[in-house]
Amino acid sequence: MTDFVATSLARRLFARMQDTHERRRISVFAGPPGVGKTTTIDEFVRRRPGEVVVVKVSRRNAGEILVMQHTLEALSPLTGCSPHPSHMAIWSLRRRLFEATRAWAGGDAALASETSSAIGGDPRRTVIFDEAQNLSREVIEALRYWNDGDRCYAPMPLGLIFVGNNEFSLAGGPSQCVISAAVADRALYLQTFDYEDIADEDLKLFIDARGGVEGDAVEAILRSLRIQRAPRSFRRLSDLLDDLEREAGARCVSADDVRRHFALA
Structure with missing residues (x-):
């Protein structure tokens, strides 16, 4: 892992990720390769042990099932929950992920249900999707329900941070922008960095x-x-x-x- 250097861009990105985590919101960041996005993510995770997990999906245009599988794998070391069978249906995966996030937040995974959380305190937990340009627009739209306070798929709203390269377009009309209007409306930060920021x-x-x-x-x-x-x-x-x-x-x-x-x- 490359050592973290607190450049001006890294400090801005770090502060925005921290704000997103504390407020349990959604944020979306884009920028070209080599400006320090991933090293900043690594440093953020290092400073928030057990509170933040990073999911990186290498397959382009990844769908919801694949992303949930990768998220469960990322959570496994923190929760002790066993890895998922690769053949699980989407509703079974959502159930398994609900149980895993409950355990991650300090609740009892064995008592998990969509109507009762039984999690003590007010835990902050955030999932960071690095290389988010590999996620489909549809899966980002589906993931927002893990943050939604009214129709949340998780036992409590999860902070969600999407970080992608310069293919991860945040500008233009509906056919160009990688996020829906609903995600954009909920985003705490929606920001593009460039080499000129260095x-x-x-x-x-x-x-x-x-x-x-x-x-x-x-x-x-x-x-x-x-x-x-x-x-x-x-x-x-x-x-x-x-x-x-x-x-x-x-x-x-x-x-x-x-x-x-x-x-x-």
Whole structure:
């Protein structure tokens, strides 16, 4: 797992996820690869142990059954509930997920029912769907009922956070936006990030966190990236630093190393 660096974008995303969790709401975030979305999710989960679970579905246009199966698998280590049979019908999966969320919140899964929760206190539990561009519009619409205060599928409303890449369009008309009007109306945050949200100070923070780069070399890297108009991707920056460190050997990366690297690139 990549170490967390508190860039300005990461701080904003973290604060919005925290707000969503505390208020048990729905939020939707989109942004291109390499801006720190997943590392921010990992840090958020680390700071809220047992309260947040991450579900990542790799199959494109995933439907409700597959997503519920993955959610049950993600909850299994926290609840002790056994994994589901792959052949379960949708209503059986919903029942199993209801029981799992009850156990996750501190209730008795054996007493689970849609009419009685018997969960002590006022627990906050949130499911984060990373790589949410793989979820179908229909499944996101179905998932909102796990947050709905009136017709909730869960024993208490779950916070729901959807985080996707730049394919996860939050703009345009009904045929373009990946979420329905009902989900958008309920969303606490509906936000798109971009590479332009990464400032020079964020890149400096990332480089300083890696270490082994002289101050003049940091400025040389930033100048070269501006000249190239390269996307401000932390993943690409990490690859660049790997190359520079290999070329520098045992010593710190210097400005001359940076200039030489970009002259040969």
